[in-house]
Amino acid sequence: MARLVVMGGGVSGHTAATFAKKWLGNEHEVVVVTPNSQWNWIPSNIWVGVGQMNKEDVTFPLAPVYKKAGIDYRQAKAVSIHPEGKTDSNTPYITIEYTGQGKEGQTEEVTYDYLINATGPKLNFDATPGLGDGKGGIGNHTVSVCTADHALHANLELQKIFNKAKTEKQKVLIGTGHGMCTCQGAAFEYIFNIEHEARRAGVRDNLEIQWISNESFLGDFGIGGLHIKRGMYAASSKLFAESLFVERGVKWMIGAHVSKVKKGKIEYELLDGTTGEETFDFAMLIPPFAGVGLKAYNKDDEDMTDKIFAPNGFLKVDADYTPKPYEEWKASDWPKTYQNPEYSNIFACGIAFAPPHLISKPMSSPNGTPINPTPPRTGMPSGIIGKAVAHSICDLIKNGSGAHLHEASMGEMGAACVASAGKGLTNGTAAALTVYPIVPDFEKYPGIGRDLDYTFGEIGLAGHWIKHILHHMFIYKAKLKPGWTLIPE
Amino acid sequence: MGSVDHSIKENIKPYEASFGAMVPTPFVKFMRTCLIWQGIRFIIINVKMILVVQKSH
Numbered sequence: 001m002a003r004l005v006v007m008g009g010g011v012s013g014h015t016a017a018t019f020a021k022k023w024l025g026n027e028h029e030v031v032v033v034t035p036n037s038q039w040n041w042i043p044s045n046i047w048v049g050v051g052q053m054n055k056e057d058v059t060f061p062l063a064p065v066y067k068k069a070g071i072d073y074r075q076a077k078a079v080s081i082h083p084e085g086k087t088d089s090n091t092p093y094i095t096i097e098y099t100g101q102g103k104e105g106q107t108e109e110v111t112y113d114y115l116i117n118a119t120g121p122k123l124n125f126d127a128t129p130g131l132g133d134g135k136g137g138i139g140n141h142t143v144s145v146c147t148a149d150h151a152l153h154a155n156l157e158l159q160k161i162f163n164k165a166k167t168e169k170q171k172v173l174i175g176t177g178h179g180m181c182t183c184q185g186a187a188f189e190y191i192f193n194i195e196h197e198a199r200r201a202g203v204r205d206n207l208e209i210q211w212i213s214n215e216s217f218l219g220d221f222g223i224g225g226l227h228i229k230r231g232m233y234a235a236s237s238k239l240f241a242e243s244l245f246v247e248r249g250v251k252w253m254i255g256a257h258v259s260k261v262k263k264g265k266i267e268y269e270l271l272d273g274t275t276g277e278e279t280f281d282f283a284m285l286i287p288p289f290a291g292v293g294l295k296a297y298n299k300d301d302e303d304m305t306d307k308i309f310a311p312n313g314f315l316k317v318d319a320d321y322t323p324k325p326y327e328e329w330k331a332s333d334w335p336k337t338y339q340n341p342e343y344s345n346i347f348a349c350g351i352a353f354a355p356p357h358l359i360s361k362p363m364s365s366p367n368g369t370p371i372n373p374t375p376p377r378t379g380m381p382s383g384i385i386g387k388a389v390a391h392s393i394c395d396l397i398k399n400g401s402g403a404h405l406h407e408a409s410m411g412e413m414g415a416a417c418v419a420s421a422g423k424g425l426t427n428g429t430a431a432a433l434t435v436y437p438i439v440p441d442f443e444k445y446p447g448i449g450r451d452l453d454y455t456f457g458e459i460g461l462a463g464h465w466i467k468h469i470l471h472h473m474f475i476y477k478a479k480l481k482p483g484w485t486l487i488p489e
Numbered sequence: 490m491g492s493v494d495h496s497i498k499e500n501i502k503p504y505e506a507s508f509g510a511m512v513p514t515p516f517v518k519f520m521r522t523c524l525i526w527q528g529i530r531f532i533i534i535n536v537k538m539i540l541v542v543q544k545s546h
Contacts, residue, residue, distance in 0.1 A: 242510035414541040462531035
């Protein structure tokens with residue numbers, strides 16, 4: 001009997017664990033180690049953040065689902081990886097620290113034959129002074145929609161602003177809280193949901209809504225932007241993003257690194273090197289992501305974290321990490337199998353793998369401050385990668401070490417994305433987008449790097465309906481209800 | 490319905506970033522929430538998305 005341990009129970013880890021268990025059956029063991037007791041459909045946190053959904057609508061308890069699937073669930077956080085075992089044993093293991101199940105604070109060693117790192121990101125609020133609380137959590141000055149609890153809190157604060165806006169001007173600031181942030185799409189969706197809800201509440205005229213982002217152009221989204229066919233043109237996402245902002249009366253500031261957050265005020269530096277301040281009454285600033293801080297030790301218990309992890313804490317996989325200028329970047333630099341080059345029984349999926357380089361062009365201010373989005377790996381790609389990794393490990397277990405590894409390169413994979421503005425079925429609209437491939441391939445598609453037949457976008461109610469369907473469909477799938485395997489990632 | 494709506498005079502300022510943006514006409518805005526047209530687009534977008542999903546697996 002082989003044991004697969006999956007660290008993390010988010011979109012990617014949950015996908016990997018559930019498919020692996022289905023394919024491996026009872027002959028082999030699948031263990032999920034995750035500090036959370038609830039699974040969260042993160043895209044719908046936006047609707048929680050504007051009071052259109054409750055926490056219960058976007059989460060469900062993991063324990064019953066894993067019990068039904070026959071997965072060994074440990075509510076614990078992974079602390080360290082020991083791929084060579086210890087001095088008296090060659091069996092690799094991880095150490096975990098329980099966060100629930102009545103064993104809070106207890107530590108344990110969990111041995112594995114295969115390991116998947118799907119730990120997702122550490123929300124690194126403390127990277128920006130004042131954005132965090134100095135203890136790894138969010139500070140008091142801004143809100144977040146990164147978790148369901150954060151989104152609940154964000155809505156409470158937002159409603160206070162809406163109440164004040166009935167009689168006095170209020171300023172809302174939404175965007176990224178650091179020059180190296182990713183997940184611009186979530187902030188983009190949140191700002192337009194706020195704008196929509198403000199109209200519905202009749203307070204739009206008293207609400208100044210401002211976007212701030214590290215993108216070098218509006219519509220970059222951390223993927224270097226995209227082009228879609230419109231009329232007889234291949235039009236840039238810059239045009240569409242700017243159009244949406246102007247139509248809704250939302251100002252924007254781009255190329256911005258938020259350097260400090262204070263009560264009601266941020267300090268920022270722009271790509272041209274200038275600095276400034278911006279005031280706010282309500283701010284939702286996405287934090288930068290980092291690896292969760294896993295350590296790695298060799299057989300002699302010596303720290304070898306830098307051997308298998310990149311400096312940002314993400315796991316090294318089969319990518320080409322050779323430093324090279326933007327002009328030499330290739331889609332083929334991106335990993336295909338997500339296998340760690342040092343230890344062939346360790347894989348990563350979702351946000352936990354180290355990208356070889358940015359997708360957007362690297363930029364920095366004259367002062368040397370890097371200001372550019374880091375690559376997104378959330379949503380559809382994280383699910384597809386999780387499934388591919390599970391497939392590879394199942395084949396390795398069943399067919400031996402010579403088994404073919406399954407591939408899921410972001411340079412050969414597309415993504416579908418729907419950003420809502422409102423929740424009603426007949427009011428509000430959404431931007432429905434697909435991009436193919438996610439990482440632009442300028443060799444295959446010179447100029448814009450993407451296939452125009454598979455990259456498209458439009459705004460309308462249709463996208464809105466799709467967003468509703470995706471919400472229910474993916475929660476249904478994650479609960480492993482009948483036919484769940486038929487639903488694509 | 491074909492002329493550009495009030496977003497221009499409300500939100501565009503000469504020589505500011507907003508000046509370079511395209512603004513939807515009232516007809517475009519109407520079509521975004523027209524149930525018949527959006528029903529058609531719903532089918533088309535779903536087909537397109539399924540193709541991208543298939544190509545990615």
